[in-house]
Each structure stands twice: as structure tokens, then as C-alpha cells.
Amino acid sequence: MKDVIFDDFQNAVQESLLRHKSILDILSKFQESNARVNRAVAKAVTNCGCVKISADKQCLPEEDDSIDVLDKCLKSHLEGELCEGCREIIERELGNNIFYLTSLCNSLDLNLYDILIKEYDRINTLGKFTFR
Template identity: 65%
Template sequence: MKDVIFDDFQNTVSESLIRHKSILDIITKLQESNARINRAIVKSVTNCGCIEVNAKKQNTLENTNMDIESLKTCLSTQVKGTLCDNCRDVIQNEIGNNLFYLTSLCNALDLNLYDILLKEYDKINTLGKYSFR
């Protein structure tokens, strides 16, 4: 059933994309949409203040005997707080636009988004925590 949703989304994107059909337009719109996601997150910190970024060095290399489970607990997203409803909506919309252009790129290159997702999912499941992403 999920593959139907992905295929339907990919087909709908293909039918919806009219102005930016050139591969060059698609990749630049994808890059622009990625920048808009970044900007929306930054504005959540700097304008709204619903989240904070507490960025600092993540000390993991000092302890060379650290196992994977310990590593997972000592690393942090460095995000403090929770997105407010407004910031959440804005970021979700920007990510949606990004998915649209990513799907457009798949269409332009005759790639199936669901197949890509499955391949990545299988890789993650095979390597698990050892994929080190």
C-alpha cells in the first residue's frame, strides 16, 4: 500500500511540475528549498525562540573504549526546546517543498522514489547502528 502512495505522489509531482521542468531548474529549486528549510530552522531560534541551539564540541574521541550504545547516549542533537505550532508548520511546509523538488529530480532522471527509499531502508536495516551516519 505504501508503494502506491509513493508512486501516486511521484506521478502527481510529474503532472504538477510545469515551469521548472529543466534539470537545471530542478536542481537549483531543490537547493533553494533546502536553504529555505535551513532558514526556517534558524528563524525558529533567532526570531521565535521556541528552540535553542546549544552547539559545542561533542567529546567522544577522548574515550577510545566507548561502545556504540555509550556513543549514542553521549551525542546530542544540540537542540533545546520544542518547536511551536507556527514554526512546526513553516518547517513542515518547507520540507514538503523540498520533497516536491527531490521527487521532480527523480522524475527527470527516471528514478523511482520508492525504490530509492527501499534501498536506503534495507541498507540501514542491514548495517544498523554500524552505518555511522
Template identity: 70%
Template sequence: MKDVIYDDFQNAVNDSLLRHKSILDILTKLGESSARINRAVAKSTTNCGCIEVNAKKQELNMDENSDLSSLKASLSTHLEGELCDSCRYIIEKEIGNNLFYLTSLCNLLNLNLYDILLREYDKINTLGKYTFR
């Protein structure tokens, strides 16, 4: 059933893309939408203040008794606070635009978004913590 949602979304994107049919248009719009996500997150910090970024060097305190769980627990996201409703709405909108152009790229290259998601999901489940991204 879930694959139907992805296929429907991919078909809807294909039907609604009019102005930016060129691969060059789609690639540049995808890059632009990624930048707009970055900008929206930055503005949540600098303009709104609902989140704060407190970044510093990640300290990896590994010894012979350490395991991956303790390593993961020792790493920080550098993020404090929660998105306010306004910032959440803007970031969700920008991520939606990014998904639109990513799906448009898949359509032009005759790639199935659901199949890509499944392969990535299988890789994560197979390798587990050892994917190290």
C-alpha cells in the same frame, strides 16, 4: 500498499510540474528549498525562540568498556525546546517543497523514489549502527 502512496505522489508531482521542467531549474529549486529549510529552522531560534541551539564540541569518552549505545547516548543534538505550531507549520511546508523538487529530480532522471527509499532502508537495517552517518 505503501508503494502506491509513493508512486501516486511521484505521478502527482510529475503532472503538476509546469514551469520548472529543466534539470537546471529543478536542481536550483532543490538547493533553494534546502536553504529555505535551514532558514526556517534558524528563524525558529533567532526570531521565535521556541527552540535553542546550544552547540559545543562533542566529547567522545570512549574506553575499552564503551559500546555504540553509550557513544550514541553521549552525543548531543545541541537542540533544546520544541517547535511552536507556527514554526512547525513553516518547516513542514518547506520540507514538503523540498520533497516536491526531490521527486521532480527523480522523475527527470527516471528514478523511482520508493525504490530509493527501500534500498536506503535495507542498507540501514543491514548495517544497523555501523552506517555511522
């Protein structure tokens, strides 16, 4: 059932894409949408202040420590919660990003759901050993 939602979304994107059919347009719009997501997060910090970035050097465990220690040691550097306004903006920008990602998949005749499943299987198989 879940693959139907992905397929329906992928088909809807294909039908709604009019101006940016060229792969070059899609690539540049995808890159622009990535930048807009980054900017929206930065604005949540600098304009709104609902979230704060408190970054310092990541601690790295000793060589003989287990990989589980990394999970406890490494931090996101993010504090606070998005306010409703910032959440809406970031969700909208992420939606645009997903739209252009899907457009890229369509242009290259790739199935978004298949990509998601393959990545999900890779994560489940390798777990923390994917080192991302």
C-alpha cells in the same frame, strides 16, 4: 499499499511541474528549498525562540568503548519544541523540498519508493554502523 502512495505522489509531482522541467532548474530549486528549510529552522531559533541551539563540543568516547556509547554521548544540541507557527512553516518548506527531490527522481527516471526501501534496508542491515 505504501508504494502506491509514493507512486501517486511521484505521478502528481510529474503532472504538476510546469515551469521547472529542466534538470538545471530542478537542481537549483532543490538546492534553494534546502536553504529555505535551514532558514526556517534558524528563524524558529532567532525570531520565535521556540527552540534553542545549545552547542558545545561533542564528547567522544575512548577508542576501546563500544559504538553504543556514541549513541548516549552525542547530542542534537536542540532544546525546546517547535511552536505551531514554526512547525507549519518548516513542514511547508520540507514539503517543497520533497517536491523537488521527487522532481529530480522523475527527471532521472528513479523511483522514490525504491530509493526509500533501499536506504531503509541499508539502515536495518548496518544499523549504527552506517556512521551517519
